Amino acid sequence: MWTFHLPTKINFGRGIFQTLPKSSEVLGRRVAVVTESTIRKLETVQTVIDSLNPVTVFDQIRPNPTTKNVDTLSELLRGEKAELVIAVGGGSVLDCAKAASCLAMTNDSNIRLYHSEGKTFADGRIPVITVPTTAGTGSEVTPIAVLDDEEKCFKSPMSSHLFYPVSAVIDSDLTLSVPIRVTASTALDAFSHALEGFWSKNHQPVCDLLAKEAARIILTNLGNLYKNLADPVLRGQIAYAALLAGIAFQMPKNAIIHACSFPLSNRFHLPHGEACAFTMEAAIRLNTPFMEGRMEEFALAAGFNSVTSMIDTITVLKRSSGLPCTLRDAGIDPDSVALLVKESFHPLLNNNPKTVTETDLYRIYDDLR
Ligand SMILES: NC(=O)c1ccc[n+]([C@@H]2O[C@H](COP(=O)([O-])OP(=O)(O)OC[C@H]3O[C@@H](n4cnc5c(N)ncnc54)[C@H](O)[C@@H]3O)[C@@H](O)[C@H]2O)c1
Ligand SMILES: [Fe+2]
Structure with missing residues (x-):
């Protein structure tokens, strides 16, 4: 007896990231881009961000993202009334974006409640499109976010069906610069x-x-x-x-x-x-x-x-x-x-x-x- 479930739409191919700004999933939405400062500097990423004309670009995520990164991002998403999050980065960026997009739809300001204190999300999230720039975590299609609660010295995955991205856009050319x-x-x-x-x-x-x-x-x-x-x-x-x-x-x-x-x-x-x-x-x-x-x-x-x-x-x-x-x-x-x-x-x-x-x-x- 077994079940298989994957609600995330997968778009795969070299150069496919550059077509994202014109896709029907994006047009007419208040888009927030979540990335990292090093990735934001990549030429293709800069060009696509310009075309997306986002309401905000958040690039303050550190590798092994912290619960604080999630809290800050979620407040920003709420404040900007973001309707779609496009996360461009390695697993760290994607995980932070997935968790923050759910937290932003609650009345809470602290992901710790859900990460280590047993609270579960009610329905509701800002949809997330994941664009991985590393080839590894699979976070582009998983319902998982791994977060580091530095104060508790507790790094652990958390999982929710709401974390499944609506779409994954996998353009392996984005990984060409990975050392x-x-x-x-x-x-x-x-x-x-x-x-x-x-x-x-x-x-x-x-x-x-x-x-x-x-x-x-x-x-x-x-x-x-x-x-x-x-x-x-x-x-x-x-x-x-x-x-x-x-x-x-x-x-x-x-x-x-x-x-x-x-x-x-x-x-x-x-x-x-x-x-x-x-x-x-x-x-x-x-x-x-x-x-x-x-x-x-x-x-x-x-x-x-x-x-x-x-x-x-x-x-x-x-x-x-x-x-x-x-x-x-x-x-x-x-x-x-x-x-x-x-x-x-x-x-x-x-x-x-x-x-x-x-x-x-x-x-x-x-x-x-
Ligand atoms: N959600 C999941 O299902 C899942 C699964 C496994 C791991 N994880 C988590 O994902 C995180 C790790 O993600 P990761 O391994 O992708 O690394 P990462 O996102 O932390 O990035 C690693 C380094 O690579 C750099 N980088 C990323 N893309 C680049 C590019 N295109 N060119 C040059 N440099 C680039 C980043 O700036 C960073 O310094 C960890 O927190 C891990 O626990 C999540
Ligand atoms: Fe892993």
């Missing part, structure tokens, strides 16, 4: 979504299919992309794979890799994709014996004759792009392992195929010394 390290970490974040959607206890056949195809595309093309970051065809492949991986995990949800990523980002400031890639090989080794041959099936679909050779390729992809492979590489004091173990106990572990124990987590982090 190698971010290219690597975001692509491995996408790979982790494929893995986690596939091994989640809530996995289902449509998502399984998309997960395997996303994994194949990423592991076949990423190494080549490192050698030619300006290759638009390879950029298109990875953007497509990130989209598939996003669709593949948005219902089954993530598991151990993402649970472990939260303290790595909260405490030690690893970017999200690097934090996911950090425990990836160890997580695969831990889960494989508990998946009744499904991990072997996944590796085969990804183009490998064994799980071990797939793991080896992941390590090469991490090393050759400068991602941290040990605690020392990541600048983490080995004495912090107990803290990492404690803070990796996140509810996402409930989706993991193997019941995760403290000993498992110690083994994972100890192996990274």
Whole structure:
């Protein structure tokens, strides 16, 4: 028994972003553009913003967006009576825009109520069009926003059916300027979504299919992309794979890799994709014996004759792009392992195929010394 649901319309193609100002979804609306200062400076983005003639442009979002970013944006959207939000950026921008567009339709001014204090959104949101400029998070199609409540030192995803964007506009040319390290970490974040959607206890056949195809595309093309970051065809492949991986995990949800990523980002400031890639090989080794041959099936679909050779390729992809492979590489004091173990106990572990124990987590982090 399973359900598949995705209400977001998907528009994909090189150059498609430039057609957005003339689309019927946009014309005649009070548009607010949400982005980041570095992305706003990209020539194409500037041109499209000018054509959109927005009522406001908000570009004050930091990577790993904070609950305060959401509160500020939501107040602005309310004040400007925005009717449509166009979010142009990496997962950080998209997540902040999705959460703020819902908060703006409530009488509340603090997303914390919904992020960590149990309140749920009633119906109502400002529609959001997502335009990803990284190829990784899949946030363009997920009902999820990951927010960092700095005062509580609590980074966690929140989810609501109201977070589904109305449309995603995926133009891989926007990712041409992404430097190698971010290219690597975001692509491995996408790979982790494929893995986690596939091994989640809530996995289902449509998502399984998309997960395997996303994994194949990423592991076949990423190494080549490192050698030619300006290759638009390879950029298109990875953007497509990130989209598939996003669709593949948005219902089954993530598991151990993402649970472990939260303290790595909260405490030690690893970017999200690097934090996911950090425990990836160890997580695969831990889960494989508990998946009744499904991990072997996944590796085969990804183009490998064994799980071990797939793991080896992941390590090469991490090393050759400068991602941290040990605690020392990541600048983490080995004495912090107990803290990492404690803070990796996140509810996402409930989706993991193997019941995760403290000993498992110690083994994972100890192996990274
Ligand atoms: N909503 C979801 O389903 C979901 C899934 C996974 C991760 N996330 C969250 O998304 C966030 C990470 O998003 P991300 O990995 O896309 O990174 P990001 O949005 O934080 O961006 C990373 C860096 O890349 C830069 N950048 C973005 N686009 C660029 C471009 N085209 N050219 C040059 N530089 C560019 C940004 O300025 C930033 O410095 C984290 O908070 C993570 O927890 C959300
Ligand atoms: Fe992720």
